[in-house]
Amino acid sequence: MTHAYRGRLAPTPTGHLHLGHAKTFWTAQQRAVQHGGVLVLRIEDLDRNRCKPEYADDLLEDLVWFGFCWQEGPDVGGPFQPYRQRDRQSFYHQTWQQLNHLGAIYPSPHSRKDVANALRAPHEGDREVIFPVKLRPATWEVATEPGEVNWRFRVPDGEAIAFIDEHLGPQRFIAGQDFGDFMVWRRDGLPSYDLAVVTDDHAMAISEVVRGEDLLLSAAKQILLYRTLGWEIPAFYHCPLVRDAAGKRLAKRDGARSLRSLRQQGITPEHIRESWELFL
Template structure:
């Protein structure tokens, strides 16, 4: 299969320099391989995603010199794809409905990993329902759905930047959310569904998602789908060592553009060469 990459901004704010570096790197790897690039707008969250930020992301990418061969494809228009994947996971017994609150998870679980920013606590196996829970559900609406991880199994993969990686289910991560209570597909399900449907052969993204890759590999396996190759880039951090976020407005691509910076200067600021 020829190389197929993707650029997938989430329009919950303006793109910052760190995201710009990652998207440009993804574009370059695809072009160097003579492959295609899909632009996918990950706008699933109706409360946090806004049309103006989608427009800004597309404008900023074009200003950076990034081009794409397909898209933009909007996740908000692909609910049928995600519902089909949910049904397949339900039928395989890989997911289950959970009425356990976040507070109950926090109270019963181990503390989050200190090295994972914005981490959630491990979901305790004792709070899982019986193995056949949810098999007769007609839809995922109205309740959280979690993926049942194989406790004790180590998930391994090779990363183009970080080399061999290994995460143990039930230790490094627990049963994770694939469908939210507000009837929105969760990240782990949506990106796997899309990467399979779009034939993505390599995923290029930030190293904060290394642990997420282990979770997603379990989803690929449950679907009987071949996973892509992985390339996780170092994060861009501020002077205090915190990773850049969309709250760092001064380092947004739009703000840097307004101050007269060139695309090469923005990428240099983020640690990427011309």
């Protein structure tokens, strides 16, 4: 990267933060410090049915308690406000307009499941549903607004999307085989997870995206969006998922391992960071 390092924390307030979030976020903060860079806090609260204001307030408190320190965010401001996704709809609409002008996306009435999942980041165990090419329209009417219809990005079938993950090394996914035409806009007027984070990471000049390895495939989709839009592609660093003794990935519903619960037990952040595995 030719510019200064800018990393980000991007929690979703659908529950209390747990040890898995803390460990990944701590890696993000460490990398920002190591590079002498800036750390941005962005609240990813697009899904208003699942994201609750009380969780957003609690996560700020829990992050501060754990020892996180960000230089830009909803509580401290910064040059790229606002730092809550629910307040950034105009940015996402502009991205839709650019993709539409380029002919890179098309209206699609298919798949209720895809619509339901479009707002959230993928999770481990989610099966990647390859959108059937036969359902891709040959032509469609030119639109100036998204309207009440879903929109998909047309992937370059058979093309390899390769990149170097800063932690996992070389990665390679085949468009049309590992993933198909993916949702970028929902019929209810909201952007998908992939469109929203690409828009925000670009607008906020994020130079490296640190997150869980369950989002590795999303990186390939997002690279296609960056490339199509002519935007600089950030570096990616995907962290191993934190698992319990049975090998199961931690989830927000597992309250016993939430930062809030550990704090209430009198456990210190320093103790957690010294021995993560003791609390799994």
